[in-house]
Amino acid sequence: MALVLPTLACLASGFLLVCVGWSRKGPLPTDLLLRASLSVGYGLGLFSVFCFLARVCNIRNLVLVDLLVLVLLIAAVVLAWARAAENTTAVSTSNSVQSPVWFHRVVTSALVIALCGAFYSAILRVRAYPHGDGWDAFAIWNLHARFLFRGGSLWRDGFTALLPWSHPDYPLLLPAGTAHFWTYLGRDDPHVPAVVGFFFTFATVGILLSALSILRGRAQAMLGAIALLATPSFIEQGAWQYADIPLSFFYLATIALLCLHDQRAQEASSQPPAGLLALAGMAAGFAAWTKNEGVLFLGAVILARQLISIRSARRVALAGGKINFARQSGPLLAGSAPLFLLIIYFKHWIAPPGDLFSDPSSMLHKVLDVTRYWAIARWYVKAFLRFGDWLLIPGSLLLIGFYFLAGKEDRRTAQRGFRTSVLALALTLAGYFAVYLITPYDIYWHLRFSLPRLFLQLWPATVFLFFLVVRGLSEGVPAGSGERGLDPLRAGECA
Numbered sequence: 387m388a389l390v391l392p393t394l395a396c397l398a399s400g401f402l403l404v405c406v407g408w409s410r411k412g413p414l415p416t417d418l419l420l421r422a423s424l425s426v427g428y429g430l431g432l433f434s435v436f437c438f439l440a441r442v443c444n445i446r447n448l449v450l451v452d453l454l455v456l457v458l459l460i461a462a463v464v465l466a467w468a469r470a471a472e473n474t475t476a477v478s479t480s481n482s483v484q485s486p487v488w489f490h491r492v493v494t495s496a497l498v499i500a501l502c503g504a505f506y507s508a509i510l511r512v513r514a515y516p517h518g519d520g521w522d523a524f525a526i527w528n529l530h531a532r533f534l535f536r537g538g539s540l541w542r543d544g545f546t547a548l549l550p551w552s553h554p555d556y557p558l559l560l561p562a563g564t565a566h567f568w569t570y571l572g573r574d575d576p577h578v579p580a581v582v583g584f585f586f587t588f589a590t591v592g593i594l595l596s597a598l599s600i601l602r603g604r605a606q607a608m609l610g611a612i613a614l615l616a617t618p619s620f621i622e623q624g625a626w627q628y629a630d631i632p633l634s635f636f637y638l639a640t641i642a643l644l645c646l647h648d649q650r651a652q653e654a655s656s657q658p659p660a661g662l663l664a665l666a667g668m669a670a671g672f673a674a675w676t677k678n679e680g681v682l683f684l685g686a687v688i689l690a691r692q693l694i695s696i697r698s699a700r701r702v703a704l705a706g707g708k709i710n711f712a713r714q715s716g717p718l719l720a721g722s723a724p725l726f727l728l729i730i731y732f733k734h735w736i737a738p739p740g741d742l743f744s745d746p747s748s749m750l751h752k753v754l755d756v757t758r759y760w761a762i763a764r765w766y767v768k769a770f771l772r773f774g775d776w777l778l779i780p781g782s783l784l785l786i787g788f789y790f791l792a793g794k795e796d797r798r799t800a801q802r803g804f805r806t807s808v809l810a811l812a813l814t815l816a817g818y819f820a821v822y823l824i825t826p827y828d829i830y831w832h833l834r835f836s837l838p839r840l841f842l843q844l845w846p847a848t849v850f851l852f853f854l855v856v857r858g859l860s861e862g863v864p865a866g867s868g869e870r871g872l873d874p875l876r877a878g879e880c881a
Contacts, residue, residue, distance in 0.1 A: 428672070508584055
């Protein structure tokens with residue numbers, strides 16, 4: 387019960403932050419689920435930033451800091467909603483589709499079974515491994531959290547080159563967020579990182595389900611959620627207290643918000659709110675604050691957005707129009723900039739240099755070694771088939787089979803956001819490839835123990851984009867054609 391107060395404070399902070407950026411209301415069930423799911427990551431992100439800055443500034447009373455931030459966020463939400471009420475427009479549901487009642491019931495039952503099974507499996511793992519299942523949990527993330535919580539004025543000693551095996555250069559979203567909770571409790575309770583991992587796991591499913599419900603309808607969203615819940619390693623990793631599932635949460639949040647923003651941009655009746663882009667940029671920034679791979683993703687998202695905007699500008703110019711680049715990318719950069727500056731401060735003034743560039747003299751030789759390219763490519767193919775730990779048929783192959791069976795969606799759902807997201811994931815995957823080329827470790831050892839987790843980081847976003855573009859097996863006439871649009875969470879209740 388002692389965890390209730392800090393949990394409510396964390397979720398409330400995240401929820402209010404999301405409401406500041408996304409003030410317009412949509413269909414209530416999906417809207418509430420998406421905001422609540424996003425609040426998990428944004429809330430812990432804020433908690434981690436407050437804790438880190440409090441340690442840097444030697445502020446001990448985090449409760450007062452949280453109360454002040456909550457008051458400021460409430461005031462910002464009131465102002466944002468008052469401004470949005472002046473320009474209220476109906477939320478379009480033209481992309482939602484009706485499905486037969488029998489199909490709706492079958493998919494709903496399958497989702498409930500998958501969700502119950504995932505809950506049961508996650509709880510069993512948390513009880514079996516309260517301190518995390520693996521080296522990274524207790525030797526990196528929880529160790530850093532304990533230095534932040536117990537270190538007092540000597541907390542910086544936990545981020546020194548004398549502890550190279552603990553990767554002291556890793557960002558601090560998870561450790562600082564956990565230490566913030568421990569500050570409320572007054573002790574380093576091992577249940578906190580377990581609960582954090584649990585919330586991140588199922589909040590990721592919540593984002594997938596709610597965002598797809600808005601963009602494609604309930605049936606398609608439930609199929610996507612089932613695909614994610616049926617990935618064994620996704621549930622396992624969530625209980626391991628590693629940073630890969632939280633990172634996948636922020637990858638998915640960034641991409642879902644980009645697609646939602648660009649869906650609004652395609653609606654002639656509404657102006658896309660810049661707050662959605664700012665929230666997407668903040669999610670990418672939190673990804674960079676979670677793990678070093680997130681820095682690569684942040685750069686990939688910004689680059690992909692610019693490239694897609696340039697491509698769109700050429701088409702618009704041919705049609706005699708013009709595109710506003712500041713409106714397309716400005717809020718994205720503004721949302722990520724504070725966190726990027728925070729990472730620069732941590733990397734430059736507190737953390738020691740990372741081990742990736744510890745041997746620069748051999749990098750050129752490794753880049754010119756063709757055998758390394760071949761080895762990495764073979765491991766990419768192998769990890770593509772094995773990373774989910776499925777029992778018989780890999781889920782990646784099942785999705786490919788589903789695509790050939792169902793076909794591609796005819797409507798262009800959030801086209802610019804989809805293209806930006808696909809390009810960002812491709813650039814991130816290429817960046818992972820480049821890191822393996824120059825790694826100072828044995829390349830086979832590095833690939834064996836890290837590549838499946840890297841693929842898992844991209845998996846929720848990949849599932850989201852897949853079900854965004856693939857045609858549903860039960861698709862009929864769009865709910866908005868000829869009749870009043872339906873709530874995406876209720877599409878399918880009509881025969």
